[in-house]
Structures are given as structure tokens and as C-alpha cells.
């Protein structure tokens with residue numbers, strides 16, 4: 001499974017293709033307060049195991065993969081009730097329309113479906129910041145968009161590093177800002193009027 005795309009990097013891809021490239025292709029890593037807080041909040045759910053809660057089994061840290069899509073990774077939890085499986089991810093932020101989170105969850109569900117041979121209708125994301133669960137339905141549109149994102153991310157591995165995105169808020173929250181230098185690179189790019197992909201030199 002060496003060249004299977006890890007599910008977590010799909011989240012990075014949707015957040016910013018350059019971040020995906022820096023992390024996954026070049027192996028760059030850096031912490032900031034968001035990363036450290038996320039790791040801290042995950043500390044209680046990082047244990048593999050099965051918990052019984054009334055009529056539900058909770059499979060924590062469930063390893064899944066898809067040979068069709070060439071992705072693999074770990075789902076934070078899968079809740080199993082009679083006739084129903086619900087994949088669950090924990091995120092530190094607030095509930096909103098985070099497509100990156102939806103893609104990661106949907107890709108995990110596609111893996112589970114392939115492994116188990118049954119359809120999964122929806123998953124849930126627990127957002128620590130407002131302590132609420134968001135239900136994410138795996139619609140045909142979300143499934144198609146997730147598969148497209150997987151294909152694009154896998155193809156990006158063999159291309160030049162993408163240019164920085166034009167999104168100040170995302171860049172200010174990004175732990176790789178000091179490595180990526182988005183504002184400086186974009187300034188230079190606008191002066192030189194270069195193409196959307198970085199020059200290999």
C-alpha cells in the first residue's frame with residue numbers, strides 16, 4: 001500500500017494543494033497552535049479498540065482502504081448499530097461547510113463500503129469548538145467530488161509544486177506558512193506574471 005494516498009492528506013489537498021504537496025511530496029511538517037490543539041483533543045480517541053455503549057459498538061481507530069481508489073487510512077471511530085454503520089471523525093474547529101472534512105469522511109466511507117460490500121448513507125463529524133455533531137450525507141454529488149479530489153491529488157504528486165493560494169485567512173492559520181512563504185511568493189509572481197504552476201527553477 002506504499003503508494004496509496006493517506007486519507008488525512010485528502011483533507012490537506014482540499015485545504016490547499018500547495019500544502020498537500022509540501023507535506024505529502026516533500027515531507028515538510030511544522031506545528032502551530034492549531035495542530036498542537038488538534039493533537040491534544042485527539043489524545044482520548046487515539047487508542048485502538050472496541051467499546052460497547054448500550055446497543056452500539058464503537059470501533060475506535062478503524063483502519064480502512066480502497067483498492068479501487070488507491071487510498072488508505074484510519075477513521076477515528078465507526079459506530080455500529082443493528083443494520084447501520086456510521087463513520088465518525090473528530091475535528092477541533094467549529095461546525096461549518098468544511099468541504100475538506102467532508103471529503104475525508106466520504107473517502108473513509110467509500111473505503112468501508114468496499115471492504116464490507118454494503119452502502120453507508122451518512123457519517124458524522126464532531127466539532128470540538130462548539131461540541132456538536134454534523135451529519136454528512138454521502139450524496140452522489142459528494143461521492144463524485146470526493147473521487148475527483150482523490151484523482152487530482154494523486155496526479156498532483158507527479159507535477160510541479162502548485163503556487164500559493166490567494167486566501168489570506170487560510171494562510172495565516174497554516175502551520176507551513178514560514179516554509180511556504182505565500183505572501184512573498186505571490187508578490188514575486190504578480191511582479192513576474194508567471195503561470196499558475198511554480199517554475200521548476
Ligand code: SF4
Pocket residue numbers: 015016017018019020022163164165170171172174175176177180181182
Ligand atoms: S501558507 Fe497558504 S499557500 Fe502555503 S501551504 Fe499554507 S495554505 Fe497553502
